[in-house]
Amino acid sequence: MPNKHILIVEDEPKLADILSKYLAQAEFTSHCVHDGAEAEPAFKQQQPALILLDLMLPNVDGIEICRRIRAYSTVPIVMITAKVEEVDRLLGLEIGADDYICKPYSPKEVVARVKAILRRVSLDEQGKLSETESKLKLDEETLFVSFLGEQISLTHVEFMLLKAMYGRPCRIYSRDALMDHIYDGSHIVSDRTIDSHIKNIRKKLSSIAPQQEFIHSVYGAGYKFEAQQKKA
Template sequence: MNQHILIVEDEEKLAALLGDYLKQAGFESDWIEDGLAVVPSVRQRMPDLILLDLMLPGRDGLEICKEIRSFSEVPIIMITARVEEIDRLLGLELGADDYICKPFSPREVVARVKSVLRRSGEHQAPATGGLALDPERFQALLNGRDLELTAVEFKLLHFLFQNPGRIYSRTQLMDRIYSDQRIVSDRTIDSHIKKLRKKLSSVAPDQELIHSIYGVGYKFEAP
């Protein structure tokens, strides 16, 4: 499957030009012109990279970058006609991976996209297994896709994720997940693990992240 680039740009002709060049380079792309629509779109379908214009109707590109960084490490290349050094630094401090100033060559943008994606792939830690967790939102993304976990499923995954390789018994997991000391059976944990595995498998069927240790318990371990 071709990598998916999200173009966030309010100049239609420029966005179309970038889309054409990206298509020729083997990428898929979508275009958004309204700043208010960006974050909902990213949450619904996580792109492989975002080309994000700084000046947008509805919402500023820097604010968008900052919010996206609160739940995702998707590579972001900022695009702007404002070349003041403070904007350049602020954009990068908010989590942008690169910065391109207008006017630019579309070929240069494609080259930067390839470079950032290559750098991002090298930097990605294999120990996470493509998993990104946001405890504030109880949101888990696997390979950029929302797993749509329940609160208990998220707590369970988050705890195991934070302690990779360590085996926990069902009792230890129950004590950790149910802080109100409610009475639950071993089968309750098994049921949550089964549902959790099913959701993980629906996104990455060839990747086992939660391992069952017969007669002992469970552990998180990326391949």
């Protein structure tokens, strides 16, 4: 049986209770803690499939809790925040959060995000991409990308950007996280440099897979790789 247990770390008991009830309707079990100092002991005891982790908590904040747990576990962590400006930090490689949700949120959306992340984790554990995604082939030696026999050439930076996202389908990468993948600390580049590279990659991918959209913008957060049929 798959693990369907969720740890909710939320200092507002009413919000935690609402999330717990909605998760129960979707056949998840859950455990709630309301103090940051209790989060890590609860995680070790409960062994959840995923953590819903509020940013602002008493005693130990969500970023510190995420950092501590990431030191020894890859369990999916979804940060819950009222601070949109914190999103880049939350999703940065140095923090290791898998996704974020901004308050106020719809409990139904939270449940949908939980389901989507756990589906993706299940695929990762099986070593599988979706059927469409697996047809996109990356050749690091030549910097060629092919799809159903059609081929394009990427620059080195473009290839490394695509490779980073391709390796973790559905994960949202902030611009800072993507810059960490392609530039060392000596480079000073703008966030918009990433946007420009992404635009070029999309254009090139569209030339070999006109019916597919592989790279998606996530408002206020960054980009993710996921194969989706283009809308007519």
